[in-house]
Amino acid sequence: MNTNSSQTASFLDSFLPSAWRQTSAPETEIASSTSGLEFTRLVEVPASPSGDRNSLTGLGLTQAALWGDTVVFWGQTLVTSALYRADLQAVKAAVSAHQSQPVGTDPIAHFGAAPAFDGAEKILFCGQTQSGQNALFQADLTVATDAAAAQRTVKPLLLTEQPILENGDGFINFSNPSVQAGKIAFLGRLMSDQQKGIFSYCDGTLHMITRQAGADCPTPFVDLGRPAIDGATGQVVFRAHDSQYQMGLYRYLDGDLSPFATVQTSIPEGIGTFTSFSDPLVSAGQVTFCGRGNVFQQGLYRLTADGLEALVNTQTRIPDSLETFARFHAFSVQGETLAFLAGDSHGHLGLFVLVKDELTKIIGVGDILEDKPIRNLMLGQYGLHGQGLAFRARFVDGSEGIYRVDWKG
Numbered sequence: 023m024n025t026n027s028s029q030t031a032s033f034l035d036s037f038l039p040s041a042w043r044q045t046s047a048p049e050t051e052i053a054s055s056t057s058g059l060e061f062t063r064l065v066e067v068p069a070s071p072s073g074d075r076n077s078l079t080g081l082g083l084t085q086a087a088l089w090g091d092t093v094v095f096w097g098q099t100l101v102t103s104a105l106y107r108a109d110l111q112a113v114k115a116a117v118s119a120h121q122s123q124p125v126g127t128d129p130i131a132h133f134g135a136a137p138a139f140d141g142a143e144k145i146l147f148c149g150q151t152q153s154g155q156n157a158l159f160q161a162d163l164t165v166a167t168d169a170a171a172a173q174r175t176v177k178p179l180l181l182t183e184q185p186i187l188e189n190g191d192g193f194i195n196f197s198n199p200s201v202q203a204g205k206i207a208f209l210g211r212l213m214s215d216q217q218k219g220i221f222s223y224c225d226g227t228l229h230m231i232t233r234q235a236g237a238d239c240p241t242p243f244v245d246l247g248r249p250a251i252d253g254a255t256g257q258v259v260f261r262a263h264d265s266q267y268q269m270g271l272y273r274y275l276d277g278d279l280s281p282f283a284t285v286q287t288s289i290p291e292g293i294g295t296f297t298s299f300s301d302p303l304v305s306a307g308q309v310t311f312c313g314r315g316n317v318f319q320q321g322l323y324r325l326t327a328d329g330l331e332a333l334v335n336t337q338t339r340i341p342d343s344l345e346t347f348a349r350f351h352a353f354s355v356q357g358e359t360l361a362f363l364a365g366d367s368h369g370h371l372g373l374f375v376l377v378k379d380e381l382t383k384i385i386g387v388g389d390i391l392e393d394k395p396i397r398n399l400m401l402g403q404y405g406l407h408g409q410g411l412a413f414r415a416r417f418v419d420g421s422e423g424i425y426r427v428d429w430k431g
Contacts, residue, residue, distance in 0.1 A: 060428045061391065064109070067422050067423065074100075078099060081424065084402065086424050093412045096137070117159075130159070136402055138199060144163070146160055158179045179206075180223065186228060196209070201253075205223075212233070215237060234246060244263050247262060300313075320347075334360075341381055354401060355406065360377075361384075394417040394418065394421070410427065
């Protein structure tokens with residue numbers, strides 16, 4: 023259902039006063055617009071590097087993933103890049119470039135797609151070894167008591183240049199993996215004709231869901247987007263262009279592949295039909311996506327057993343504002359909870375959470391966090407877990423950090 027101005031009273035107003043938390047410093051007050059939320063800084067990157075070879079100088083292009091009290095993210099120092107883990111106690115490198123050797127003596131040289139938690143214990147990510155092999159890697163965080171032990175936990179699940187498909191084909195590269203409960207979906211580019219395909223992988227079994235049309239393999243699709251998988255049901259959802267290059271959203275479940283939203287689909291609580299879509303996400307059997315239509319229509323929508331419904335759209339009043347949303351950016355979903363970045367008609371960007379049909383502003387560009395005005399906000403698809411959310415904030419002084427925000431409800 024759409025959340026209108028009468029429904030935007032915060033479900034957090036009755037809880038603890040706003041505070042930001044850091045284990046080494048006393049609590050201090052932050053922006054009053056975030057009443058009821060508790061912020062914790064997990065990672066800090068100063069505006070000017072300290073000169074320490076081991077200090078973080080950047081956070082890369084991908085966003086942090088959250089599980090419990092722990093986030094994982096790509097980071098850089100003056101000398102290397104690594105997959106880091108951070109919690110309330112420390113920031114540690116879990117997998118370092120040029121040190122981890124999961125493929126014989128061939129170390130990882132470059133990291134690929136954003137890391138994703140597979141439960142609390144394992145991390146899934148793409149990477150390239152020093153010799154040029156691409157792989158889908160898994161790292162076990164529970165046994166990583168020190169940096170050396172962390173390197174030994176990394177193993178490749180799938181490697182390129184190997185005939186691992188039933189027809190003897192292999193992969194050139196892997197990208198955009200999604201994982202839940204040990205079930206993995208990813209994009210892979212085939213060696214035989216260099217076309218992309220969407221694949222699932224679980225317990226050593228690899229399955230092709232669909233692929234781009236090739237000279238010897240006609241399919242309905244000329245392009246494929248990032249897949250997402252639901253660990254509970256095994257369904258895989260993705261965005262694709264058909265042979266007429268019309269965009270649609272598709273779902274694969276128990277051997278059946280079918281569209282659930284296309285440019286012929288009517289927009290819930292809107293006018294006309296959709297014109298384009300984002301890559302969808304799926305959790306607890308429900309699919310969430312961003313859809314656009316004519317006359318500047320845009321919104322976040324959910325596919326349930328009863329059909330499509332609008333969650334928030336360009337008719338939704340922004341909390342603590344006279345404006346309505348104008349544009350939706352990144353989002354993350356878990357169960358019934360939706361977190362998203364969105365802006366008004368003036369381009370003012372904010373981070374919001376929707377829980378049980380109640381919409382709350384988390385924080386916005388221009389707000390003050392740790393006595394510093396925020397210049398930009400970033401959110402990843404794996405940023406939401408339980409009643410917590412991980413996000414990146416860049417400040418006007420050039421510094422940036424990864425924060426988590428918690429609520430009760």
